[in-house]
Amino acid sequence: MSAAGLKCPSCGSPNVVEDDLHAQRQLVCVDCGAVVSEGLLTHDTFEGRDVSYSWTAAVAKKPCLNQINGQQRVKAICRALRVNKEIEDLSKTYFAQAYEHQSFIYVSLQKKENLAGCCVLLSCRQLDWPITMGTISCLLEADTLMVGAVYQELIKSLKIQAPLVNVTDLMEAHCQEYKITPHDVHEDLAEDHRDLNKRALALVEVAADSLIVTGRKPIPLMMATVFLAWQSLNPNRVRLKMTLEKFCLIAKMRKHKAAMTRVAEIKGALCKLGKEIPWVTDAVTPENVVKHVEDIVKNRSALLRSALRTHEAALQQDSDEPTTPEKAEQPADDESEAAQRPQPNWGNRVLFAPPCVTRPKKRKVEPESLKDVTGDEDISDGEIDSYIRTPREAREFALSQAALLAQSETSK
Incomplete structure (x- = not known):
């Protein structure tokens, strides 16, 4: 078969045909026998180079079963x-990169399962999709602390800076998780997600003004504001008598342990403004403060200023009280003792204070008798006797003492 349009580079003859006698097809010149083309092995990228075995016969590395399951888990979470689709693709990319990283090669299977959720969380935060670490932990049925540790290690390994999220950015997505639409519950208990989100955000602002948000995890705080918002939007008899635990049961949400504490704290702040x-x-x-929530959130700024002025006036009145004769005739020794007494927490003197001030962690105080104990002190005979409990121990101790005494006399 002639190859039209080709000429032999040696003699210039146009008589170039395909040679089918060999395993590889070649174009040869009929007149001089020169090989015009070597075929596929020396074509394109391999032209003029030696072809190694690894280039022609090597098999591409296939992902292992755990990696395939991890990718499927990423897809299921998304x-x-x-x-x-953009977040899902980015999550798969992060998982493929992290799975091959040395920080996640020799780790437990549970940690690799948590890695899938952390990749989705990282992608959502980078692309401004509101989601919390508590939601990921719930989907993975894993501990939040463990998921948080894997998330921090993921960011450090991939050298990625993830933006921090705000409670207000997460509230809309969090409200949609509550199954309290008219299709889910009775009409008296149903509430629109948009109205619920608006009222819950207003309560979050009240909590922020009261410093309740400072240093707190978002999930219990959001659950508390959603519960109070749901009660305040229609404060009927049924809603006001319902507890947080029963509300979560109706809304098909898992109750967080700290959410009830946040409810009590927010109610306390609302009472200070409602007065x-x-x-x-x-x-x-x-x-009864839930009935006044609508008025409080509408006039939040004015009520806050008024509450601060009232509190300052009360403090000023207490400081201006006349000194009683008993206090005036107090001896100097008593004054020095009063000065050495622990001062009250300054959080009790202000209207609102951070949680670390109002509820500080109790530190263990060592007894005075144990502060200077080094372990090298001598043990008295009376103290040794107090450790002896049984007659057998008393006899053995007496025999040992006699043996030591006899040995000392012999050595003399």
């Missing part, structure tokens, strides 16, 4: 969260 409402004549208590 579908459960209903993220877009400043001019048209409220009854006493505002944690039991």
Whole structure:
């Protein structure tokens, strides 16, 4: 078969045909027998070079079973969260990079399972998709502390800076997790997610003004604000009597242990603001403050200023009280003792204080008798006798003492 359009580079003859006598097809010149083309092995990228065995016969490395399962887990988490295709692709890319990294090669299978969720969390935060670490932990059925440790190690290994998220950015997605639509619950208990999100955000702002948000995890705080928002939007008899635990059961949400504490703290802050409402004549208590939430959030700034002025006036009045004769005639020794007494927590003197001040962690205080103990002190005979409990131990101790005494006399 003639190859049209080709000429022999040696003699210039156009009589170039295909040679089918060899295993590889070649184009040869009929007149001089020169090989015009060597075929596929020396074509394109291999032209003019030696071809090694690894280039022609090597098999591409296939992912292991755990890596395949991890990619499927990433895909399942993304579908459960209903993220877009861009986040899903980025999560798969991060998982492939992290799985081959030396920090995650020789780790437990549980840690690799958590790695899949952390890659999804990292992608969501980079692409501004609101999601919390608690949600990922719930999907993985893993401990939040363990997931957080894997997430920090992932960021460090891949050298990626993930943006921090705010509670307000997560609230909308968090409210949609509560199954309290008219299709899920009774009409008296149903609430629109948009109204719930708006009221919960207003309560988060109240909590931020009261320093309740400072240093706190977002999930319990959001659960507390959603619960109070749900009660305040329609404060009927059924909602006001319902507890947080039963509300989570109806909404198909897992209750967080610290959420009830956040509810009590937010109610305390609302009471301080609710007492400043001019048209409220009854006493505002944690039991009825939910009924006044709408007025409080609408006039939050004005009520906060009024509450601060009232608190400062009360402090000024206490400091201006006249000194009693008993205090005036107090001896100097008593004054020095009073000065050495521990001062009260300054968080009790302000209207709002951070949680680390109002509820500080209790530190273990060593007894005075153990502060200077080094372990090299001599043990008295009376103290040794106090350690002896049984008659057998008493006899053995007496025999040992006699043997030591006899040995000392013999040595003399």
